[in-house]
Amino acid sequence: MPTLQLAELTHANRPAQLPLLSKLADILATSPAVTHLLVRGSLAHGTADRLSDVDFVVGVHDAQLPAFAEALDDLMSVEAGALFPGWRDTIVADLGGVGLVFLVPDDGRLQQIDLYLAPASRVPDLQASIATASLLDRQPAPVELDKVVVAECFAVEFSSRPRTCTELVIEHLVLAVLLHKRIKRGQRFVAYSEWHRLHTATKDLIKAALAPTSRFWGWYQLSEEIAVTPIGRACVSDLNAAISGPAVPLAADVNAAIERMLALVERVCPEALDGLRDGVDAYRAYQELV
Template sequence: MPTLQLAALTFANRPSQLPLLSRLADILAASPAVTHLMVRGSLAHGTADRLSDVDFVVGVQDAELPAFVEALDDLMSIEAGALLPGWRDTIVADLGGVGMVFLVPDDGHLHQIDLYLAPAARIPRLRATVATALLLDREPAPTTTEEAAVAERFAAEFFAQPRTCAELLIEHLVLAVLLHKRIKRGQRFIAYSEWHRLHTATKDLIKTALAPTSRFWGWYQLREEIAITPIGRTCLGDLETAISGPAVPLAADVDAAVERTLALVERACPEALSGLENAIAAYRAYLELM
């Protein structure tokens, strides 16, 4: 097991998330595919509060990146205790890799864990442009041009994959946690942005469930495509309720949106709940504690 360079980070921050950060770092560093492990965001800058997420940049051997990402849900669930499968992070900046967000319970709280997985060949450039605290620096194996191309192609295709109803449900649940943090911190502009993103996820969920072969982009032709069945009209009613709310939500608005989404999923695509029943019950309990 490699020695992780946690001393400087501990001295600078002494954050409440440090035991969780250390445990996750050990889990990730145990894989021989991982070449670099860095912390970024407030934990790296010494400005973390009790609501701060744990934000890692993980360098992975270029040739191993697709397999590592494929195994990440199992790794985070079995080893780290993640409550739900990871959400493909559509908010994170493009740094040449892929971003995933997990919700991990620890010490009675639900923590947001951001993992940005980048090909090892891109790490020097990334370290020059992104402020990070280095925890692990392992010399990567030589990377061929073909291996670098595989990693680059995988990263480009990762977010192009159509999202399933289950993935869109998880997006709602993750965004709700983010919104609760923004509201508690008074970050109204960011809360506005993430609230709109949640409404868009509701629209995408309805279209994925009821009009999966839609030829129309975004918000166009929703009534024409969706409101042709009783279920469709009810789902559009849910969407009307969502977009008719406040521009910047209160905590109660976020909680109501989660319950509305769960009811929508049960009505329009109940198979998306398969295997997630216990996780969602636990999620609700943690949300009440936020």
């Protein structure tokens, strides 16, 4: 096990998240597939507050990226205590890899953990383009071109894979945590954007459950396609209630949206909650503390 380079980061910035960051770094560094651990975001810049997320770039041997990504949910659940499988991050910039967000209980609250898995061959360019603090640097042997192609193809396929109802439930829960942070910080413009993303996730959930082979893109033809059964009409009514709320939500609006979504799921695709119910109960308990 290599020594993780935490001293410089600790000296420059003593964030409350440091114990969790150190724990996660140890967990990730145990895998021989991991070549680099880079901290980015406010923890790397020295501007973190108590609401800041823990944001890692994880360099992974190109050939092992698919296997590592597929095993990450189990690793984060068993070793880090994540409540849910990782959400495929649709907000993070495309850096040639795949982004995942986990919700991990820590010190009485839910902590957002952003993990960006980058092929090892892309890490030097990535380090040149974004500000990071390096915790681990295990330079791999030169990567063969066919292994680079494996990683590139996996990243494209992974990010474009259609989302299941279960994944869309998790998307709602992650976005709600993000929204609570924006509201507390007074970040109205970002809250507006993420509130719209939450509504879009509700729309996508309804379509995934009731019209998985829909030929229509985005928000088109929802009433004509969905509201043709009693359940469909109830879902469209839920969606109308969602988009009729304020443009910038309060914390109570976010919590109400999550409860509305969970009731909708129980109605149209209760199997999406299989394996998530204990996590949802814990999530509700933590959100009561927000």
